[in-house]
Amino acid sequence: MKTIEQIIAQKSKERITMLTAYDYPIASFLDEAGIDIILVGDSLANVVLGLESTTEVGMKEMLHHTKAVVRAVKNAMVVGDMPFCSYQLNPSAAVDNARQFIEQGCLAVKLEWFEDCPKVASAIAKAGIAVMGHVGLTPQTAQALGGMKVQGKDAASAKKIIESAKILEDAGCFSIVLECIPQEVAEVITKQLKIPTIGIGAGPHCDGQVLVIHDLLGLFTRYQPKFSKKYADLRPQILEAVKQYKKEVTQGQFPDDAHSFHLEQAELKKLIV
Numbered sequence: 001m002k003t004i005e006q007i008i009a010q011k012s013k014e015r016i017t018m019l020t021a022y023d024y025p026i027a028s029f030l031d032e033a034g035i036d037i038i039l040v041g042d043s044l045a046n047v048v049l050g051l052e053s054t055t056e057v058g059m060k061e062m063l064h065h066t067k068a069v070v071r072a073v074k075n076a077m078v079v080g081d082m083p084f085c086s087y088q089l090n091p092s093a094a095v096d097n098a099r100q101f102i103e104q105g106c107l108a109v110k111l112e113w114f115e116d117c118p119k120v121a122s123a124i125a126k127a128g129i130a131v132m133g134h135v136g137l138t139p140q141t142a143q144a145l146g147g148m149k150v151q152g153k154d155a156a157s158a159k160k161i162i163e164s165a166k167i168l169e170d171a172g173c174f175s176i177v178l179e180c181i182p183q184e185v186a187e188v189i190t191k192q193l194k195i196p197t198i199g200i201g202a203g204p205h206c207d208g209q210v211l212v213i214h215d216l217l218g219l220f221t222r223y224q225p226k227f228s229k230k231y232a233d234l235r236p237q238i239l240e241a242v243k244q245y246k247k248e249v250t251q252g253q254f255p256d257d258a259h260s261f262h263l264e265q266a267e268l269k270k271l272i273v
Contacts, residue, residue, distance in 0.1 A: 016208025070105030125172030137180035201227030
């Protein structure tokens, strides 16, 4: 299984690949394809549970899906995305909740930047749990940032993001997600940090990239972020398969003899006598 040391060693040498997964089959595909890091993301709320905001999922849902992902993975590093209110209240509770992800088989947890994030990240790291940071657009607190939009578009706000990333490195994070910031800002952060940066909507200069798997496969159509690339469009294929199933069932074509079982004639005679 991919280690923290191996991920850090990839900085400036080999681009880090990271994708989200929320269930056993998808996680097994990602692992077989050689993805470095599988994130059990709180985007579960949107793309799997149909909720409006990532703030609507808690530890119960996240741990449930984490178990399924971990069962499938043999090689990748699994990271648990700490949900809203699982780490913001106090460092002690944050450590306890982070430990639950580790107990389910995660190698690390991810948390989004907020005012006391350095203190919390440090407490989790000191407890022996690997921490991935997250700066720029932080969906759990997007309302306070003016909504789901690009962050760091002026020098003053960009400097704050750069400083936040440095602070999280000093707090013990082994890597940092940079979301929805200008690529020039991401380049500065990537050059200044000793730990890897993983971008999502942060341009080509990060040490790695992450996408939501449902966006990559064309399975989530409610909205499509600009930074997301659709590598496949599986929705039409799935829809067509389901329509074909409906047609064959209603017309009596399925199940046919090839998909049915038979009782031996001797047993059938006993049954109908």
